[in-house]
Amino acid sequence: MEAKKLYGGLDWFKLVAAFLVVAIHTSPLESFSAEWDFLLTRVVARVAVPFFLMVTGFFILPKVLFGEKEGFRSVWKFVKKTSLLYLLATVIYIPVGIYAGHFQNISFFGVLRMIVFDGTFYHLWYLPASVLGVLLLVLLSRKLPFGAVLLISSLLYLVGLFGDSYFGLVSDLPVLSNIYEAGFQVFSYTRNGLFFTPVFLALGAWFGRCRFRLKKPVSFTGLIACLLLMAGEGFLLRQGNVPRHDSMYLLLAPTMFFLFSAVLSWKLAPAPRVRSFSTWVYIFHPLMIVLVRGAAKALNATDFLVENSLVHFLAVCFCSLFLSAVVVALSQRRARPPSKARAWVELDREALRHNVRALQAQLPGNCELMPVVKADAYGHGAVPVSKELNRMGIRAFCVASVCEGVILRKNLVRGEILILGYTHPSEFSLLRRYRLSQTVIDFDYAEKLNRFGKKVRVHVGIDTGMHRLGERCENVSSLVRIFRMKNLQIKGVFTHLCADQSTAAAEKQFTEAQALAFQNVISILQRQGFPCPKTHLLASYGAVNYPELAGDYARVGLALYGVLGSKEETAACSVSLKPVLSLKARVASVKNLYSGETAGYGLTFFAPGDMKIAAVSIGYADGFPRALSNGAGKVLIRGREAPVIGSVCMDQVLVDVTQVPEAAAGDIATIIGTDGGAAIGVCDLAEQAGTITNEIFSRLGNRLERNIVL
Numbered sequence: 029m030e031a032k033k034l035y036g037g038l039d040w041f042k043l044v045a046a047f048l049v050v051a052i053h054t055s056p057l058e059s060f061s062a063e064w065d066f067l068l069t070r071v072v073a074r075v076a077v078p079f080f081l082m083v084t085g086f087f088i089l090p091k092v093l094f095g096e097k098e099g100f101r102s103v104w105k106f107v108k109k110t111s112l113l114y115l116l117a118t119v120i121y122i123p124v125g126i127y128a129g130h131f132q133n134i135s136f137f138g139v140l141r142m143i144v145f146d147g148t149f150y151h152l153w154y155l156p157a158s159v160l161g162v163l164l165l166v167l168l169s170r171k172l173p174f175g176a177v178l179l180i181s182s183l184l185y186l187v188g189l190f191g192d193s194y195f196g197l198v199s200d201l202p203v204l205s206n207i208y209e210a211g212f213q214v215f216s217y218t219r220n221g222l223f224f225t226p227v228f229l230a231l232g233a234w235f236g237r238c239r240f241r242l243k244k245p246v247s248f249t250g251l252i253a254c255l256l257l258m259a260g261e262g263f264l265l266r267q268g269n270v271p272r273h274d275s276m277y278l279l280l281a282p283t284m285f286f287l288f289s290a291v292l293s294w295k296l297a298p299a300p301r302v303r304s305f306s307t308w309v310y311i312f313h314p315l316m317i318v319l320v321r322g323a324a325k326a327l328n329a330t331d332f333l334v335e336n337s338l339v340h341f342l343a344v345c346f347c348s349l350f351l352s353a354v355v356v357a358l359s360q361r362r363a364r365p366p367s368k369a370r371a372w373v374e375l376d377r378e379a380l381r382h383n384v385r386a387l388q389a390q391l392p393g394n395c396e397l398m399p400v401v402k403a404d405a406y407g408h409g410a411v412p413v414s415k416e417l418n419r420m421g422i423r424a425f426c427v428a429s430v431c432e433g434v435i436l437r438k439n440l441v442r443g444e445i446l447i448l449g450y451t452h453p454s455e456f457s458l459l460r461r462y463r464l465s466q467t468v469i470d471f472d473y474a475e476k477l478n479r480f481g482k483k484v485r486v487h488v489g490i491d492t493g494m495h496r497l498g499e500r501c502e503n504v505s506s507l508v509r510i511f512r513m514k515n516l517q518i519k520g521v522f523t524h525l526c527a528d529q530s531t532a533a534a535e536k537q538f539t540e541a542q543a544l545a546f547q548n549v550i551s552i553l554q555r556q557g558f559p560c561p562k563t564h565l566l567a568s569y570g571a572v573n574y575p576e577l578a579g580d581y582a583r584v585g586l587a588l589y590g591v592l593g594s595k596e597e598t599a600a601c602s603v604s605l606k607p608v609l610s611l612k613a614r615v616a617s618v619k620n621l622y623s624g625e626t627a628g629y630g631l632t633f634f635a636p637g638d639m640k641i642a643a644v645s646i647g648y649a650d651g652f653p654r655a656l657s658n659g660a661g662k663v664l665i666r667g668r669e670a671p672v673i674g675s676v677c678m679d680q681v682l683v684d685v686t687q688v689p690e691a692a693a694g695d696i697a698t699i700i701g702t703d704g705g706a707a708i709g710v711c712d713l714a715e716q717a718g719t720i721t722n723e724i725f726s727r728l729g730n731r732l733e734r735n736i737v738l
């Protein structure tokens with residue numbers, strides 16, 4: 029049950045931490061007691077930034093710091109995102125910085141120092157510091173185990189400490205003070221990405237990796253004890269006039285350990301919106317300080333709004349929260365979920381899962397599915413389908429082109445991806461960059477691949493009778509030479525059956541001969557000492573009709589989507605399959621058509637009597653076949669059939685709704701799927717259009733709204 033991770037506590041406490049940062053910059057208790065304000069803003073609130081860092085470490089770093097390569101992607105994403113945010117925040121604060129005179133007489137070196145260490149505005153130091161800290165840790169972990177990385181981070185923190193709260197202890201020592209002073213030429217504070225952030229990032233990563241958790245009472249007791257001790261530390265240092273700056277304490281690290289444990293024991297559902305709130309509150313609050321002060325002056329309310337530090341703090345919090353809410357709302361409007369606005373594809377997740385299980389049950393235990401998701405998963409949407417299959421444990425896919433493979437990789441689909449078709453030599457480098465396997469189409473093609481000069485993963489195609497792609501099975505010597513090519517990493521060998529849709533005598537004989545020829549080639553190659561890692565020959569019909577011929581993989585496409593090529597075949601199929609896809613569109617308009625009037629292009633239809641017609645927002649550009657014109661096809665509206673009238677247009681189709689008198693604009697028309705008691709299958713559509721289901725599916729247009737997974 030670790031899958032449903034209840035880390036919402038981290039999200040909520042990040043918001044608390046953001047308000048603590050606001051407190052640091054507004055000193056809420058100053059009007060009442062300097063001591064209490066010191067305690068709140070110089071001691072307690074010092075947990076805020078380390079907490080942000082630990083959350084980053086917790087989610088981003090565990091894999092990389094514990095030696096797993098695949099974690100780099102999330103690190104890279106974090107670096108990119110944080111840098112962009114830094115850029116944006118810099119732009120936001122440039123006017124304020126100019127107004128405050130930050131950029132007067134600044135040298136090139138000063139600009140560099142500001143960008144890398146100090147931040148382009150005072151509070152923004154955190155953004156470059158978190159990136160710098162992350163990069164430093166990633167670099168260290170390339171050579172060192174986690175323990176050493178943590179140790180180095182802790183030592184760096186100690187070094188930083190003596191440039192911060194403990195500076196008084198070194199400022200009089202001859203050599204050390206010079207070293208620190210030299211350091212302060214490079215950065216204004218040691219509280220930066222080099223000395224301050226690595227230890228908290230690493231600590232966060234440790235929590236992300238280790239399952240060890242303190243019991244709730246222990247974390248809370250530890251937290252309170254540490255906070256009290258840290259308060260003592262803070263007051264003592266202040267009394268001794270030791271600090272140069274006051275954000276690094278010895279007790280901060282143990283305090284953070286207990287605080288993080290305590291927050292983790294707070295089991296709440298993840299709250300991504302709250303998470304983004306805290307970031308924006310952090311970014312915007314200095315702007316709001318300026319604004320609140322400006323407004324107070326303009327309204328002549330300085331006494332109340334600024335001089336009362338608590339009211340000032342609350343006003344800044346409120347305004348920051350408000351602006352953040354606006355930004356979050358705007359950004360979410362942009363990234364709204366896929367709509368059902370005009371014409372769309374819906375996928376039934378349960379049906380897909382059912383088909384996977386049914387096909388797995390049909391095949392022998394040692395044969396794995398290698399789903400074919402070419403042509404955008406037969407119009408279903410290759411990304412949502414493959415990701416769902418990944419979640420079901422499937423780790424091998426087939427596509428038709430290199431571009432289809434790249435799209436899957438860019439969307440983080442895991443496992444082997446085999447390109448079944450032709451890839452031009454100019455695109456061979458993509459095979460390596462995206463870890464795609466290429467089909468060896470024939471001997472000449474193998475030579476081209478080999479001449480590319482770098483290792484590529486391949487599956488060798490063998491032609492056993494279809495005579496499309498694959499080296500002819502009788503050319504054993506060519507095959508042997510392919511297996512000897514040193515740049516081909518041969519991951520599999522396969523053939524394709526071409527008469528497996530039937531088990532009638534002729535087809536059966538042909539299919540078995542193909543399988544035998546394939547087996548022979550494999551035996552010969554194996555006898556010559558070539559390994560044939562994975563073998564595969566079955567596609568959907570093969571899996572249904574000839575499961576006993578299965579190899580290591582079965583390249584099933586169509587059946588996975590819940591149908592076979594035609595109505596008869598689907599009805600006769602011995603494997604229980606459920607259709608995955610529905611196709612729907614909005615009714616744009618409903619109107620009367622009077623006897624004798626025409627409708628649509630080309631005078632192909634005249635109303636035989638008064639009738640009611642509807643324009644539905646889908647046309648042949650969306651994959652609704654033009655062959656369904658003039659009564660050949662129909663759609664469902666309000667659970668009843670509405671036949672097509674006139675010829676199908678590019679973007680619309682007209683249907684007869686005389687029998688559906690309540691039909692109205694905005695209704696949903698079902699083109700494939702069920703509505704009330706009625707249903708139209710893709711097989712019906714294929715039959716009416718005189719084609720096979722695969723063609724209907726794969727021609728579903730890319731204008732359709734997709735990614736709607738039920």
Ligand SMILES: *Cc1c(COP(=O)(O)O)cnc(C)c1O
Pocket residue numbers: 400402448524566567568569583584585586587
């Ligand atoms: C398309 C294709 C498949 C999948 O076929 P279905 O009949 O949809 O299962 C399998 N193998 C090859 C070589 C293909 O081109």
